[in-house]
Structures are given as C-alpha cells and as structure tokens.
Amino acid sequence: MFSPGLIEQFFSSAFIQRWNDYPRMVELVELDKQAHKFIIAYFLSHMEDEEINQLHLIEAGIFEFLRRGVVTDIRPDVFRQALQKKEAEINRWVLSKLSHLLEDVEDGKFLKRFEKYLSDPNMYKRERFILKAASYLSTRWEFSIVYQTSQFLSGIERVKEAVEEEIEDYYELIGVRKIALNKKLAKIIDLSGRLRFQKRWAQTPRIPETSVLGHMLIVAIMGYFYSIKINACQKRLENNFYCALFHDLPEALTRDIISPVKYSVSGLNDIISEYEIKMVEDEILPYIPAQMISSFKYLLGLYGNNEKDEFLNKINEKKIIIVDTLATYNENRFNAIDGVALKNCDRLAAFIEAILSISHGVKSKELLQGKEYIKETLKEKGKVEGVDFYKLALEIEDFVMD
Structure with missing residues (x-):
C-alpha cells in the first residue's frame, strides 16, 4: 500500500514550523496547513459551476x-x-529525495504521474489553481493569528497588506468571493481551522504533538493509497479520501474524546454520538452550501433515522445502505465508502503517532498501553480486501524503532 518511509515522510511535516520568524501564540506546522488547504479546496471545487475532477484535485494536493x-x-x-x-x-532534486519512496506505489504509476506533474504545468491545471487559492486562504487564516502577536514588529503592516491584496488573484472562484465576504462558507473554514488547536493524545506528552486537523489528513492520505491498492473506482476513491478528511470535523465542537473514555461507561458513546449529531445539524450543516448538504452528510457518516457512523461500509446509489463487503460495488454509480478500511487507517495513524513519540524517547504508560491495544485490535480486525493493516503496522514499527 505504501512504504514505512513514505508515511514517515508525511508525518515529518508535523515537525515543520511555519511563520517561525514571527512570534506566535500557538505552534503552526506544515501538516496542519496542508490539511486545512485540502478542506478549503474541497469546498472551493464544489462551489464552481464547472465540474472539477476530484481525483485530479486529490492527487495534485498530494503531489x-x-x-x-x-x-x-x-x-x-x-x-x-x-x-x-x-x-x-528543483524538481530533479525533489525526485531524487522521493523516488525510492514512491517507486513501488501502484507499480510505479504513481511516481510517473508525480514526475509528469512536476514537469508539465498544464497537468491538472484547473485543480492546481484551486489548490493555490486554498493554500493562500489557509495561509491568510494563519496570518490572522500571527498578526495578533507581531504588531510591534517593523514591516508587519507591509506583510499584512501583501496578504490581503493576494486574494484578488483568486476572485474568479465563487468560493473565494464568498469567503472574502465572510459568508457562511467562511464559518466552516474557520471551524475546521480550529482543529489545529486540539492535540491528539492530549493527556500525555508526545513528540510530535500532532493535532486533530493533521491527523485527519494523514488518515485521508492512507485512504487514498488503500483505494489505489484495491483498484477502487474513482468515486469510491474520492469518497474514501474525503470521508477520512472530515471524519473528526465534529470534534471542533465536541473536542477530541479518546476511545478509552468513550467506552469506559456503558452507553456513554451513544450519548456522545447523539450530541455530535445535534451539533452537526445545528453548527455545521447550516453553513454548508445547499447543493452540497446531502453529499456532505453522507461523508460525515449520517444515515438512517438520526444515526451517525463514518466507519461503516456504505453504498448510496438511490439510498444509503450498510453492507458487509464492497467487493461487488466497485462502480461509480454505487457511490461507495470503505468505512471499515478507513477505521483501520484511523487506527494505524494513531499507532504511528504513538510509536513516533516513543522512538523519540517521549513515552508514557498511556502511550505504551495505547500502542499495544491498537496493535492487538489491528491483529484482530485489520485485514480488509486483501490489505493487512496489522502487518503494515509491524513493518512501520520496525522501521521507526530501528
């Protein structure tokens, strides 16, 4: 599916500080910026009158x-x-650093597309522009934080002016104009951005301190590579990526509640789920563009009579149906989501978060116990459509701890 070195490459962005030549009230890291960028790009692309190729958007973003x-x-x-x-x-240098990590993905096809993307500016041209706009809007959101603690610095007003002026470069996009006017869409962008303030494993010290926002992107990227591995159709791949990208969005309203707490008291998880649904309906869906609400609810895991579970296998041809396996539904018309596989991606991401910290010498009883618990769960439930997440976890652990 992917090599341990490749997933470590993505996680390394959690160490990369942004705006590190300015005082900041919170740490701003590259992983969070990239996650916010993907979320913004999703909304910008769906606001356009022309249909944007979501697979191209996802791949261009990963590239x-x-x-x-x-x-x-x-x-x-x-x-x-x-x-x-x-x-x-520069592109040759980038390829020299990454080729060995990508050469086995999709039998080398992914690497060839990456090489072409770097050399051909017309490849995924419209999607590139949307991603550029999303990158700018994410940077602009970050700067609103940086500016609060940097107003005493000389030159900061020039930076502010440059940041504000750049938005005009993207006014041709409907979503950018709505965000600039602080319309409903701006509130969703703001809500998702706040997830960078919520740290994963919040009750234990850890290096790197990945956020909920960054975690969502890691799971989404894993979902993308899983989809490639099983030869998922395009719509299924897109759904898997975006379902994972938004799977913890309600935590912007409820905070990150770790699994041991959720399941420690009988019925507590059901209460939390009910509250999440209410908060989604009251604080998220009213700000989603009307034409996107139905598909967005599906990605968030809402179905049936006020039920929510993003980690169930589903199809949605005419109505949402929960299925055991998606082997016979690998066509765009079924609008499938590999919920069970995405849950394993979620577990694997949490496992890597733990072992990375342990490998850096920062460990606690909670991290060690959590690592073993996740590993046992992957051993029991981690085989999906020929992909063995438990085996992958062992390979990554050996690589990281070596």
Missing part, C-alpha cells in the same frame, strides 16, 4: 504536499521566485 515536504526550508515567497528560474533543477 504538492510531497514537494513541499522536501523544500520546506525555503520560504514560500522565495520558493516561488526560485521556481521561476530553477524549476527543472
């Missing part, structure tokens, strides 16, 4: 994320200037 992880020491404005004069050399 950009991979490249950014390599060139992260270069400031974004400097990087843009460098690309204008040294793009071919």
Whole structure:
C-alpha cells in the first residue's frame, strides 16, 4: 500500500514550523496547513459551476504536499521566485529525495504521474489553481493569528497588506468571493481551522504533538493509497479520501474524546454520538452550501433515522445502505465508502503517532498501553480486501524503532 518511509515522510511535516520568524501564540506546522488547504479546496471545487475532477484535485494536493515536504526550508515567497528560474533543477532534486519512496506505489504509476506533474504545468491545471487559492486562504487564516502577536514588529503592516491584496488573484472562484465576504462558507473554514488547536493524545506528552486537523489528513492520505491498492473506482476513491478528511470535523465542537473514555461507561458513546449529531445539524450543516448538504452528510457518516457512523461500509446509489463487503460495488454509480478500511487507517495513524513519540524517547504508560491495544485490535480486525493493516503496522514499527 505504501512504504514505512513514505508515511514517515508525511508525518515529518508535523515537525515543520511555519511563520517561525514571527512570534506566535500557538505552534503552526506544515501538516496542519496542508490539511486545512485540502478542506478549503474541497469546498472551493464544489462551489464552481464547472465540474472539477476530484481525483485530479486529490492527487495534485498530494503531489504538492510531497514537494513541499522536501523544500520546506525555503520560504514560500522565495520558493516561488526560485521556481521561476530553477524549476527543472528543483524538481530533479525533489525526485531524487522521493523516488525510492514512491517507486513501488501502484507499480510505479504513481511516481510517473508525480514526475509528469512536476514537469508539465498544464497537468491538472484547473485543480492546481484551486489548490493555490486554498493554500493562500489557509495561509491568510494563519496570518490572522500571527498578526495578533507581531504588531510591534517593523514591516508587519507591509506583510499584512501583501496578504490581503493576494486574494484578488483568486476572485474568479465563487468560493473565494464568498469567503472574502465572510459568508457562511467562511464559518466552516474557520471551524475546521480550529482543529489545529486540539492535540491528539492530549493527556500525555508526545513528540510530535500532532493535532486533530493533521491527523485527519494523514488518515485521508492512507485512504487514498488503500483505494489505489484495491483498484477502487474513482468515486469510491474520492469518497474514501474525503470521508477520512472530515471524519473528526465534529470534534471542533465536541473536542477530541479518546476511545478509552468513550467506552469506559456503558452507553456513554451513544450519548456522545447523539450530541455530535445535534451539533452537526445545528453548527455545521447550516453553513454548508445547499447543493452540497446531502453529499456532505453522507461523508460525515449520517444515515438512517438520526444515526451517525463514518466507519461503516456504505453504498448510496438511490439510498444509503450498510453492507458487509464492497467487493461487488466497485462502480461509480454505487457511490461507495470503505468505512471499515478507513477505521483501520484511523487506527494505524494513531499507532504511528504513538510509536513516533516513543522512538523519540517521549513515552508514557498511556502511550505504551495505547500502542499495544491498537496493535492487538489491528491483529484482530485489520485485514480488509486483501490489505493487512496489522502487518503494515509491524513493518512501520520496525522501521521507526530501528
């Protein structure tokens, strides 16, 4: 599905500090920025009158994320200037750092698309523009934090002016105009951005301190590679990615509640789920564009008579149906979601969060117990459509702890 080195590459972005030449009231890291960017891109793309190829948008975003992880020491404005004069050399350098991690994915096809993406600016051209706009809006959101603690610095007003002026470059996008006017969509962008303040495993010290926002993107990327591995149809792949990307969005309203707490008291998880549904209906859905509500509810796991579970296998041809296996539903018309596989991606991401911290020497009883509990759960429930998440967890553990 993916090599341990590749998933470590994505996780390494949790160490990459943003705006680190300015005082910040909170840490701003690249993983969170990329996650916020993907969320914004989802909404921008669905607001357009023309149909945007979501597979191209997802892949272009992953390609950009991979490249950014390599060139992260270069400031974004400097990087843009460098690309204008040294793009071919920079791209060759990026490929030299990443090719060995990508060569086995999809029998080399993923790497070939990545190489073409770097060399051909017309590949996924419209999707690139949407991602660029989303990247800007995420940066603008971050700057609103940085500005609060940097107003005493000389030159900060020039930075603010430059940030505010850039929005005009993207006014052709309907969603950008609505966000600029602080319409309903802006509230969803703000709500999702707040998830960077919620830390995973909040009751124990950990390195890196990944956030709920960053975690959602890691699970989404795992869902993408899983979908490739099982040869999922395009709609199924898109659904898997976006379902994972939004799977913890309600936690912006309820906070991250760890599994041991959820299941420690009989019936508590049901109460939490009921509250989540109410908060989604009251605080999220009213701000979703009307034409997107039905599909967005499906991605959030809402179905039936006021029920919610994003980690069930579902199809949605004419109505939502829960199924045991999706083997016979691998066609776009079934609108499938691999909920069981995504749950294993979620578990695997949590497992990696634990072992990364342990490998850096920061461990606690909770982390050690959590790691073993997740590993046993993957051993019991981690085989889905020929993909063995338990075996993958062991490989990653050996790689990280070596």
